[in-house]
Amino acid sequence: xxxxxxxxxxxxxxxxxxxxxxxxxxxxxxxxxxxxxxxxxxxxxxxxxxxxxxxxxxxxxxxxxxxxxxxxxxxxxxxxxxxxxxxxxxxxxxxxxxxxxxxxxxxxxxxxxxxxxxxxxxxxxxxxxxxxxxxxxxxxxxxxxxxxxxxxxxxxxxxxxxxxxxxxxxxxxxxxxxxxxxxxxxxxxxxxxxxxxxxxxxxxxxxxxxxxxxxxxxxxxxxxxxxxxxxxxxxxxxxxxxxxxxxxxxxxxxxxxxxxxxxxxxxxxxxxxxxxxxxxxxxxxxxxxxxxxxxxxxxxxxxxxxxxxxxxxxxxxxxxxxxxxxxxxxxxxxxxxxxxxxxxxxxxxxxxxxxxxxxxxxxxxxxxxxxxxxxxxxxxxxxxxxxxxxxxxxxxxx
Numbered sequence: 130x131x132x133x134x135x136x137x138x139x140x141x142x143x144x145x146x147x148x149x150x151x152x153x154x155x156x157x158x159x160x161x162x163x164x165x166x167x168x169x170x171x172x173x174x175x176x177x178x179x180x181x182x183x184x185x186x187x188x189x190x191x192x193x194x195x196x197x198x199x200x201x202x203x204x205x206x207x208x209x210x211x212x213x214x215x216x217x218x219x220x221x222x223x224x225x226x227x228x229x230x231x232x233x234x235x236x237x238x239x240x241x242x243x244x245x246x247x248x249x250x251x252x253x254x255x256x257x258x259x260x261x262x263x264x265x266x267x268x269x270x271x272x273x274x275x276x277x278x279x280x281x282x283x284x285x286x287x288x289x290x291x292x293x294x295x296x297x298x299x300x301x302x303x304x305x306x307x308x309x310x311x312x313x314x315x316x317x318x319x320x321x322x323x324x325x326x327x328x329x330x331x332x333x334x335x336x337x338x339x340x341x342x343x344x345x346x347x348x349x350x351x352x353x354x355x356x357x358x359x360x361x362x363x364x365x366x367x368x369x370x371x372x373x374x375x376x377x378x379x380x381x382x383x384x385x386x387x388x389x390x391x392x393x394x395x396x397x398x399x400x401x402x403x404x405x406x407x408x409x410x411x412x413x414x415x416x417x418x419x420x421x422x423x424x425x426x427x428x429x430x431x432x433x434x435x436x437x438x439x440x441x442x443x444x445x446x447x448x449x450x451x452x453x454x455x456x457x458x459x460x461x462x463x464x465x466x467x468x469x470x471x472x473x474x475x476x477x478x479x480x481x482x483x484x485x486x487x488x489x490x491x492x493x494x495x496x497x498x499x500x501x502x503x504x505x506x507x508x509x510x511x512x513x514x515x516x517x518x519x520x521x522x523x524x525x526x527x
Contacts, residue, residue, distance in 0.1 A: 172230040172231075172233070172234060172483070173230065173233050173234055173237065173265075174271070174272065175205060175265065175268050175271060175272055178208070178233070178237075178264060178265055179208075181237055182195045182208060182210060182237075182240075182264070183195070185210075185237070185240050185241050185244055186210075186244075188241075188244065188245060189212070189244030189245060192212055192243070192244045192255065193210060193211070193212045193240055193243070193244040194210070194211045194212070195208060195209075195210050196208070196209050196211075197209070198263070198352050198355070198356050199348060199349075199351065199352030199355065200348060200352075201267070201268045201269045201278065201279075201348060201349055202269060202278060202279060202280040202284065202347065202348050202349070203268075203269045203279055205268040205269060205272075206268075207263065207265070207266060207268060207349065207352045208263065208264060208265065209261060209262070209263055209356055210240055210261070210262040210263075210264060211259065211260065211261050211262075212240060212243050212244060212255065212259075212260050212262075213243070213254060213255040213256075213257075213258045213259045213260045214255060214256070214259060215254075215255070215256055215257040215258040215259050215502075216257075216259075216364065217257060217258050217259070217368045217369075217501055217502075218258070218259050218261065218360050218364050218366065218367045218368050218369070219258055219259070219260045219261070219368065219369040219371070219497070219498060219501060220261045220262075220263075220356070220357065220360065220367050220369065220370045220371070220464075221236060221260070221261070221262050221263070221370075221371040221372075221373070221494065222262070222263040222264075222266045222353060222371075222372055222373065222455070223235075223236055223262075223263070223264055223265065223266065223373040224264070224265045224266050224267055224268075224270070224271050224373075225266045225267050225318055225319045225349075225372065225374070225455065226267060226270065226276045226277075226317075226318075226319065226374065226375070227267045227268075227269070227270025227271035227272070227273060227274060227275050227276060227277070227278070228270070228271075228274050228275050228276055228375070229276075229373070229374050229375035230271065231373070231375065231471050231483070231486045231487055231490055232264075232373025232374070232469065232471075232490055233264050233265050233373075234483070234487045235373070235487045235488075235490035235491045235494065236262050236264045236373075236494075237264060238487065238491055239262075239491060239494060239495065239498075240262060240264075243255065243260070250499070253502050253503065254498055254499070254502045257501070257502040257503075258498065258501060258502055259360075259364065260498065261356065261360065263352075263353060263356065266318070266349055266352075266353060267318050267349050268349075269315075269349075270315065270318070273308070273309075273313070275308040275309075275315075276302075276308070276317060277302045277308070277310065277314075277315030277316055277317055277318070278315045278316055278318050278347055278349055279313050279314075279315050280314070280315055280316055280347060281303075281314045281315075282297045282298075282301055282303075282314070285298075285346050288346070289330045289346060291330065291331065291332055292330060292332050292335065292346075293332075294332060295332040295333075295335040295336075296335050296336040297335070297336060298316065298320075298321075298335055298336050298337055298344065298346065299320075299336045299337050299338055299339070300316055300317040300320035300321070300337075300343075300453075301314065301315075301316055302314060302315055302316070302317065316346070316347050318347050318349045318350050319372075319453075319454050319455060320337075320339070320343050320451075320453045320454065321343040321344060321345060321346060321347045321349075321350035321453065322342075322343045322345070322350055322353075322354070322452075322453055322454060322455045322457070322458035322459075323342040323343050323344060323345060323452075323453070323458055324342065324408075324411055324452060324457075324458045324459075324461035324462055325342070326354055326357070326358050326462065328342070328344065328345060330344040330345070330346055337453070339451060339453070340450050340451065340452070341452065341453060342452050342453050342458075343452075343453035343454075343458070350455075353455060357370075357459060357462075361462075366463055366464070367459065367462075367463075367464045368464065368465060368501065369423060369464060369465050369466075369467070369497065369501060370455070370456065370459045370460075370464040370465070370466050370467075371466075371467045371468075371469065371494065371497065372454075372455055372456050372466075372467075372468055372469070373469045373490060374468065374469060374470045374471075375470065375471050375472070375473060376391060376445075376470040376471070376472055376473075377472070377473075378472050378473060379391065379443065379472070379520035379521060379522060380520070380521050380522070380523065380524050380525070381441050381442075381443050381518050381520070381521075382443060382518040382519040382520065382521050383518060383525065384518075384524075384525065385524040385525055386441045387441065387472065388441055388442070388443045388472050388520055389438050389439060389441040389442065389471065389472060389485070389486070389489050390431075390441075390442055390443075390469060390470060390471045390472065390486075390489050390490070390493065391442070391443045391444065391445040391468075391469075391470040391472075391520050392424050392427055392428060392442060392443075392444065392445065392467060392468060392469060392470070392493070392517070393424065393444060393445035393446075393447070393467075393468040393470075394417065394420030394421050394423065394424045394465070394466055394467060394468075394514065395417070395420070395447050395449070396449060396450075396451055396452075396454055396456040396457040396460055396466065396468070397450055397451065397452050397457040397460060397461060398450050399415065399417050400412035400415050400461070401415065401417075408452070408461055411461035411462070414461065414462060414463035415460065415461060415463070416463060416464075416465055417460075417511075418511040419465035419511075420460065420465045420466050420467065421511035421512075421514035422465070422500075422506050422507065422509045422511050422514075423465045423466075423467050423497050423500070423501075423506060424467055424514055424517070425506075425509045425510075425511070425513055425514055425517075426496045426497045426499075426500035426501075426505075426506045426509065427467060427469075427493035427494070427496045427497050428442055428493075428496075428517055429496060429509075430492050430493060430495065430496025430497075430499075431489065431492050431493055431496070434492065438485060438489075439485075439488070439489055439492065442493075442517070443517065443518050443519055443520040444514075444517045444518065444519045444520065445468055445470055445520060446519075446520065447519070456468055467497060469490055469493060469494075471486045471489060471490060472486075473486075
């Protein structure tokens with residue numbers, strides 16, 4: 130494990146978790162420039178996803194099950210894919226932001242392998258785990274290759290009349306620009322979650338803020354919430370929740386190396402620590418040590434790749450408190466949580482680093498899946514999580 134000096138991460142990151150990245154030059158691979166958009170034709174669109182899932186389900190001979198868990202605001206189906214029959218539940222989602230597509234490809238590769246392999250390792254995974262995947266959560270945003278979904282405030286009020294006099298949510302985008310939010314408004318769906326899984330929107334809770342709970346006003350967030358609730362009802366708990374994202378172009382702390390992927394297990398203030406009193410109702414369910422162990426499982430799997438870009442892994446900012454994110458809300462509900470943030474938005478790296486980034490996500494995810502299946506994850510020292518280098522904005526930064 131890399132040993133580096135530890136410092137407080139940038140407070141600027143705390144205000145922009147999962148935010149649209151600042152595009153800068155990189156000293157490895159392609160060097161995206163401000164405003165540059167590269168081809169993303171090699172990534173999976175919705176129509177191709179439907180065909181690929183059908184093929185995986187058929188070739189798996191019953192191992193992989195595909196169903197429609199819900200529908201987006203524009204009426205597209207949100208797929209839920211299940212494999213395995215174990216008691217421990219691993220829920221993984223990709224493309225909560227529609228321009229963050231690498232995770233979708235990685236998940237399809239994993240599903241293909243788990244559905245077709247008869248190796249002892251695969252049999253162990255399927256016996257021990259129930260893996261549930263939402264490979265393209267924000268389908269409308271994905272079709273537009275943008276962060277937000279496609280939904281206007283009038284549609285929200287029509288579904289929730291009690292909000293008729295409320296101000297629009299703070300995460301509602303309606304400004305002009307390259308994403309066309311002025312003509313096709315939408316929400317950052319990853320701010321629409323609430324640890325109260327039965328929460329009903331209230332006017333007094335709007336417009337809200339980044340450090341407050343979300344509301345489940347978008348059908349996309351409602352769908353994931355319902356999947357999560359159903360799994361809890363069936364199994365008693367969702368043991369692991371992983372959310373796959375993209376970020377900007379940070380460096381690995383103490384080095385001149387561009388980050389290939391950042392990870393994190395911290396999204397809200399620990400209810401059992403100073404400053405976490407507002408989450409006291411969730412204190413008994415909060416398992417931060419397990420989240421740290423899961424992140425270590427991913428980190429160690431990538432470090433095993435040796436001296437390469439696959440080992441350029443950092444911790445995402447650790448000074449954040451975002452209970453309206455899926456990760457924050459589900460952590461408060463008792464899940465071990467992991468964030469993956471590969472570097473570069475889909476458009477800024479396009480297909481130039483697709484293979485490398487997809488393999489990074491696959492390797493990290495399989496580290497978690499194998500670690501939970503064989504229970505080796507529980508033997509990891511959660512304090513070692515603190516030895517993972519942080520992300521910094523300048524080369525060699527400390």
